[in-house]
Amino acid sequence: MKVTVWNEYRHEQINDESAAIYPDGMHNIIKTFLSEAGHDVTTATLDEDEHGLTASVLNQTEVLIWWGHLAHHEVSDEVVERVKERVLDGMGLIVLHSGHFSKIFKSLMGTGCDLKWRESNDKERIWNVDPTHPITEGIGEYFEIEKEEMYGEHFDIPTPDELIFISWFTGGEVFRSGATFKRGRGRIFYFRPGHETYPTYHQTEVQQVIKNAVNWAKNKNTPKHTYGNYEALENNTEKEV
Template sequence: MSEPAVTIWNEFRHEREDDDVAAVYPDGIQTTIADAFDSHSYEVRTATLDEPEHGLTAEVLEETDVLLWWGHRAHDEVSDAVVDRVHERVLEGMGLLVLHSGHYAKVFKRLMGTSCSLQYREDGNTERLWIVDPGHPIADGLKESIELPETEMYGEPFDVPEPDRLVFVSWFEGGEVFRSGCCYRRGNGRIFYFRPGHETYPIYEDDAVRRVLRNAVDWASPTEGAPRTFGERE
């Protein structure tokens, strides 16, 4: 079996407009995430909001096994036609990893059928992600928790459907907890929401976070499965 073809999508706005973000991710969050797959046998490409069709043409998506999505300030600028295209590909079997503030992405809200709202606080304090499903493939090779010394707090309630499997629960210094690693299936596609990744902290350089991303891509990659047929039968 060939290694997964991965497309990493990012708005790429903060890095070009905010000096504090550019200092952390000078070449864009998408490039730093791509580095997590460098030296491993993945086919990786990146795409950004301001490219034609947001870099997510029908041809690109057809060649993508797993799509990683990072968005924050420009969710409303994503074309509904592209959202339709991504949504359809997920139902067909393409994996989708939704990262950090991508919880408000149009396509994630459509797939969840909820507001995907939550509580948050930008305080730069510690987060500890506890593995609550150690037998899940996404947790492979990790210790019992991941500690991030500086991050943004996300807190419950998190308005998403009950996950099929919950891999991580986060604890924050303020006492909040959050479901930080949520697995879903929609149609033939596997979806993983992973909370860490605020734009002003170098979270995507963390080795454990990078391991999670690779594990999640492997888990979300399409599988053959049994054929599905619909419509009238004789």
């Protein structure tokens, strides 16, 4: 499968904590474990021409993974529309952590996508609330991340097609941390963990969820429907008497 991992790639260049955890960028740790799973993985970052998301790149991408935070506003509207059209046409999209505020996620959701947050050392307990779903394969009743940024309800998203994970934090908050949506022919998965100053993407369970999500998000050759004015399939004209 052809996967593109898009990362804003700003924190790792200006924040010593982020750089120490992800010296080659979060996109490259994600690329590594997906490549080990057998996928053909490329990366793209904000400061590349067209943010690395040219029409050629997107046309070859079966699943796009998106991480952004500091510079959502710097992503060009033209590229956002290009990504959106590919999702509607069947490209899978996995939005991670602070990508909830990205232009592409907000455009596809049609809502503000806001939430509560707190930078602290909360423990996150992620509950698996749909154990038969392919995204939860290999994941038990729950798993824990010892230190993470807190996200809390209310999360301003549409009602998900499927709710996969719910998080609880030691501060008492809960959050819909794994949710799926369908837009056009495309499948979308939002997955909450991934604050840039914690080694979240090194954790086995987090990697497993992302690997499962990539397999789930790939378009399964669903039919392309015809829209607009359409000729009748049957001869429905009345016979002349």
